Amino acid sequence: MIEKRRGRARASGQPGGWVWLQTLVAVALMQPWLCAGALTQQSPLVRRISIEQGLPSSEIYALAEDRHGYLWLGTDAGLVRYDGREFVRWQIPGVASGTIEQVLIDQRDHLWFSMTEVGLMELNPARELVRQFSVERTPGWSSNDVWALHLAADGDLWVGTYLGGLIDLQVNSGEFTLVPLEGVSEPWSVLALTTDREGSLWVGTYGRGLLSVAVGDSVAKAHPFTESGRHQVDALAPADEGVWVAARDRGICQYDSERGWRCPERPEDLQQIGDGKAMVVNGNGELWVSRSRGISMRSREGHWRHFQASTGSPFGLPPRRLIALHLDPDGGLWIGTEGAGLAYISPLSQRVQAWVSDAADPKSLPPSRIRAVAADEAGLWIGTFEFGLFRFNGHDQLTNRLPQQRLSANRIQDLGTTADGALWVTHEQGLSRLSDYPGEDLHWPTSEFGQGLADLIFPLGESQVLVSVYGSGTWLAGPGELLPVESDERKPTQLEDVQSGHGQIWVASERGLHRFEPACGCLIWLDLSDQRSYALAADARGWWVAVDGAIVHFVATPTGWKLARSLEWSGRPPGGMRVDPLGRLWASGPEGLFVLEKEAISWRRLGSELGVVAAEMSSRPFESDGESLLLPSDRGLLRVNPRALPSAPILRSLKLIEASVFRQGERVQLALDAPAAVEAGDGDLVIRLGSPLLGEAHSLRFLSRVDGLDPDWVELADGRRTLGVLPAGRYEFHGQVFHPANRDLRLETSWSFEVLAPWWRRWPALITAVGLVALLLVLIQQAMARANQRRQRQDLEIEQLVWAERNAAEKSAFLAHISHEIRNPLSGMLGLLQMAERESSGPQRSRLALARAAGAQIHGLLEDVFVWSRVQR
Incomplete structure (x- = not known):
């Protein structure tokens, strides 16, 4: 049962007309932007790109786009290339940096640019310098200051100079002709060039007005404004008839040969x-x-x-x-x-349509975050975070702040209108119901909700609303009544969004998803997700729900709601979502403004294309006035008609802009125009794709696949992929890019690279190794042969030595034996001779002495032989 409790409605009283006027005047005098006045429409919104976003210089004198989609900027810091994401300052070898006056791309995709006091230069499609035209380098060239360039239909380049007149340059041959001015011999200067529909060249000059060179003619003729003809023409553009002329001190004029001058077109526009x-x-x-x-x-x-x-x-x-x-x-x-x-x-x-705060414009929106917007037949109600409630009349674009006698609160939380014409407002003081008559206004203070902060409003039926009270749950309010809404054990206390669809009312909160049942006036938890839910949107098939890190889609089945899709969402969740009549899902929040095309797989990011105001969208739900989406922002208010969403931008090229490895302590660039080699010891291989797209560059989706490595396409963040250590082998890298609004149109590119095996596993190393092994085997064989020979010699020497020793031993033994056998008898004979010598005399004794002496010598010799034989053994 719902405990019914009568809300203590507080009537504000109906002030008289004089009191109301006094209040409005008093408040308007305090703040200039509170007075009644035209709400200045800051349209079109401008996205500014400055040095803080990487632009090398804030002085930009010329712009041109090549066939690949790159935007080339002529600046006082030289030539700069922009692809929609980053700027590259183009360095040209041999050419010092200077101020670029003009930039032009011809039909061959050659880039022409002029530099102050240097002359005209030409770059080929590889953006290498191929030719330079100057007074010093080119005989007959009339000036080094080129102030205007224009490409004719036949490919000729018209060159307008300072004090050098007009030059007709043949881009293929480099030949040129100085075009004379009829009746003028002194130097003259050119500021602007264009051609009309008939092919005639029109020339804007400094001090000589408008000139023309007819097709097939070689002389410039004057078309003066007045008899003096001394006028300055700063800019030209082709018109349906003749040309548009921006004439100094005369505004925008139109000139054609039949009707002459119309200058200015309307005097009030001058x-x-x-x-x-x-x-x-x-x-x-x-x-x-x-x-x-x-x-x-x-x-x-x-x-x-x-x-x-x-x-x-x-x-x-x-x-x-x-x-x-x-x-x-x-x-x-x-x-x-x-x-x-x-x-x-x-x-x-x-x-x-955009309305923003402008400190220099007293009629603009107040400098406050817009928290809520509500639309009715008379216009818009705008609730701000600091300056209260404003009424915006869409017919005459007048804005007024609601007098504080009717609503004294400044911090508006949410707005809602019911069929009875009442405006419901939640604010820091509670809840208010404002009617067409101030005397019927109703107010419920915060104390009625248990001191919670009244937040979201969702209209129900003729005169009732659902009110979310932060920290206190959900309440049902109507004229003179305020009732708490019952729930189960999963009672939500922080509602994020309430939407209706498929005959149901869904509620997103910190407890997941609930359904509001009008019959019982209660909330029923949906057993679909217990994640915190932030935003809701109903489409023809089911419900989109924003949760942390994803946007999920539930569809109706015979057995209930089932999860059908889940799309990744980076950053903070969106605050509001809506499905437009074309079936596209819009999401708005702190990360910006996004749209998901029907059946698309990724988001189209629109916020960056609308500038800062759309890059800082409110975290609150947004509204619709039937045809357009009303998107509050921290900087203003946007009104977007979904049917006016431009088609997908044109993709013109996809390039490999980086392939590098980490080698020996530094990052090394690899060749992009030929198969590259990655060394075995190299660090991570980084491959980066680039597709120039000047608008919506951040919406592009890049995919890659490496043959033999990836089973399917891999999505890349910012076109960059980092590959770790890969096995040795040849690889083919494939890249794709597409825009979410046209995923059938995809551009592709490929690049081959080879991861080299370690040097010891490569063919030259293997061949060298085999050769070394073979050589080593030969050397070993030779060494073994030499060792065998040496061993054989040693064995032979040992054998010979043993044989010699044995022979020596035998000889010594023989000699010893012979010596012994001879010495003993000889000793006996010597003894007998000695005895005979003693017993004899005379000559016989002498002969015996001589015989004994000879025997003694023989005995000594035998003794020596005996001793030698013993030593040898």
Whole structure:
């Protein structure tokens, strides 16, 4: 049972008309932006790109786009290339950096640019310097200061110079001709060039007005404004008939040979337009004119719109001279400024209504976050976080703050309207119901909710609303009543979003998903997810639910709701989601504005194309006025018609812009135009893809697949893939890019590389190793042979030594034996001789003595032989 309790409604009282007027005047005098006045429409929104975003210089004098989609900038710091994500300062060997005056891409994709006091230079498609035209290098060249370049239909390049007149340059041969000015011999200067529909060349000059060179003619003829003809023409653009002329001190004029001058087209526009600096005509026939402090746009029907530069808002045109314009193929307008960098008006921003806070404009929105928007037949209610409630009349674009006598609260949380015409407001003081008559206003203070903060409002039926009270649950409010809403044990206390669809009312909260049942006035938990849910949106098949890290889709089945899809979501969850009549899902939140095309697999990011205001969307749910989405932002309010969403931008090229490895303590670039080799000891291989896209570059999706490594395509963050250590072998890397709004159109590129095996596993090393082994075997065999020979010699020597020793021993034994056998008898004979000698005398004794002496010598010799034989043994 629901405990019914009568809310203590507090009537504010109905002030008389004089009191109401006094209150409004008093409040308006305190803040200039609170007074009644036109709510300035800051449209189109401008995305500014400055040095903080990587731009090398804030002085941009020329813009041109090549066939691959790169935007080339002529700056005072030299030539700069931009791909929609990053800037690259282009260094040209042999050419010092200087101020680039003009940039042009010809039909061959050659880039021409002029540098102050240096002359004209040509780069081939590889962006290498191939030719240079200057007074010093080129005989007959008339000036080193080129102020205008224009490519004719036949491929000739028209060159306008300072004090050097007009030059007709043949791009293929390099031959050129100086075009004389009829009746003039002194030097003259060219500021602008264009051709009309018939092919005639029109020339804007400094001090000599408008000139023309007819097809087949070789002389420039003057078309003066007045008899003096001393006028300055700063910019030219082709018109349906003749040309548009930006004439100094005369505004925007049109000239054709039949009707002559119409200058200015409307006198009342002269002050607004002022001096045109550059002009371009888009595919719809709209003429865009950049001025010193703003931009003007003329429709094909002749209606002018003037957009002034903004000094107090980061969303409008920069308050500097706007001196260069370029229209990209998708309809985006790029603006080069003098001192404020690069500005961009996207195709979407040209179709979006935006109201933002501008400190320099007292009629703009207050400098406060917009928390809630509610639409009714009379216009919009806008709730801010610091300055209360505002009424915006969409018919005459007037805004007024609601008098504090009716609502004294300043911090608005949410707004909602019911069928009885009442406006419901939650704020820091509680809940209020504002009717058409101030005397019927009702207020419920915070104490009625148990001191909780009243937050979300969801209208029910004729006059009731569901109210989320932070920390206190959900309440049902109506005229004069306030009832708590019962729930099960999973009672939510922090509601994030409430939406209706498929005959049901779903509630997202910190406890997951609930369904509100009007019959019982209670919340029933849905057993689908217990994750915190942040935003809801119903489509034809089911419900989209935002949770941490994903947007999931539940579809209806005969057995109940089932999870059908889950899409990754990076960053903080969206605060609000809606499905438009075309079936696309829109999501808005702190990460910006996104849209998911029907059946798409990834998000299209739109916030960055609308500038800062759309990159800081509110974390609150957003509303719809039936045709358009009303998107609150921390910086203002956007009204987007989903049917006006531009088609997908054109993708023109996909390139491999980096392939590098970490080698010997530093990152080394690999060859991109040929198969590359990765050494075995190299660190991580980094491969990066790039697809120039000037608008919506952050929406691009890059995929890659490595043959033999990936079973399917792998999505890449920012086009970068890092491969770890790979096995040795040959690999083929394939890359793809597509835009979420047109995933059938995909660009592909491939690159081959080889991971080399360690040097000892490569064929040269193996062959060398085999050779070394063979050589080693030969050497071993030779060594073994020599060892065998040496061993054989040693064995032979040992054998001979043994044999010699044995022979010596035998000889010694023989000698010893012979010596012994002879010495003993000889000793006996010597003894007998000695005895005989003693007994004899005379000559006989002498002969005996001589015989004994000879015997003694023989005995001594035998003794020596005996001793030697013993030593040898």
